[in-house]
Each structure stands twice: as C-alpha cells, then as structure tokens.
Amino acid sequence: MHQDIEEILITKEEIQERVKKLADELREEYTNLQPLCICVLKGAVPFMADLTRAMDISLEMDFMAVSSYGASTQSSGVVRIIKDLEASVEGRHVLIVEDIIDSGLTLSYLIDLLKARNAKSVKVVTLLDKPERRKTNLSPDYFGFSIPNKFIVGYGMDYAEKYRNLPYIGVLKEELYRS
Ligand SMILES: O=P(O)(O)OC[C@H]1O[C@H](OP(=O)(O)OP(=O)(O)O)[C@H](O)[C@@H]1O
C-alpha cells in the first residue's frame, strides 16, 4: 500500500491531535444534549470511532450509507439511500460525522433529509474539507483540516475500496487512478 502514496499530507499524529481538539469543542457543545452522531459509511468509520471516544460524553451512534446516482445526476445532488438510520431523529440533536466534504452534494442532501424528519438541530463535523471542489454553499460547522484539490486516501478514504486502513492521509500516485 505505502508504495502507492506520492506524499503523506497529514500524519497519524497530526490526525490524533486534531481529532482530540475537535472532540473538546464538541464536548462543550453537546454535554447533556445526548446527541445522535450519524456516521456516513464507509469513509467516516475511523473518524467516528476516534472522535466519539475522545468526546467522552453520553451520546448515541447510528450509521447511514448513501451513494450518488452517477456522473450525470451528481450535479443535481440526487443521492440514493443504501442503508437508512435505525434511530428516529425527531426532536434529536443530530451531528453528522463525515470524512470529507468535496462537492458538498452528499451532505446538503443529508441535511435536508434530517431536517425534514424533524431533527431538533443538525450540525456537521468533517475531518477534511476540500473547498475548491464545492458545488453548494455549504460549509461544515466543524472541520479538521482544509486540504488542496488532490485525490487522497487513508484513514477511511479509499480508491476502489482500497487504502481505507492506512493510518495517515496520503496523496495517491496519479498514475494509479488516471490509468
Ligand atoms: O461532497 P461530495 O462530493 O458529496 O463527496 C463527499 C462524499 O464522498 C465520499 O463518500 P463515497 O461516496 O466515496 O463513499 P465511501 O465513504 O463509502 O467511500 C465521502 O465519504 C463523502 O460522503
């Protein structure tokens, strides 16, 4: 795996340090609110696991899997629900946990959906933000790192389902995904 990485953008230690700081901020906001943390599968799994443990407050977790319909419909923001939540969000303080915001289309769909289901509040924490790629005017309530427009993998993020278990975030060698 490691030989396929052009450069390490964010080290394991930098991730750990930033996740701890984000967790401190979120603890301030959500103590006594019993938030429902929603992990957007699959990429956000490592971040969700590390963040919620570091938050160290009473909370609940649920998981959702979504997928864009494809290139032609992506620009319309149409998203297909592959796995829906088990919990009801009605009256709940919801925190969406994402690994990366790119165009923002996935998240803007999810935010609208959860509001339509009568969540009391809906906020977003993402580890990474790629603002250059944005196609919506959405910005996360909390983010770990703002990154350049490069294709990255690791700490949950994949290319063709591989590299999710890298402990750091790295830029994938261009020849591997352009070919
Ligand atoms: O801002 P957007 O352009 O909508 O892109 C961001 C979404 O894309 C990635 O998920 P992906 O569909 O690759 O699924 P995965 O998490 O299972 O890898 C990422 O985890 C976000 O959910």
Ligand code: HPA
């Ligand atoms: O750079 C990325 N890498 C992996 N998955 C992604 N989903 C959106 N952007 C990316």
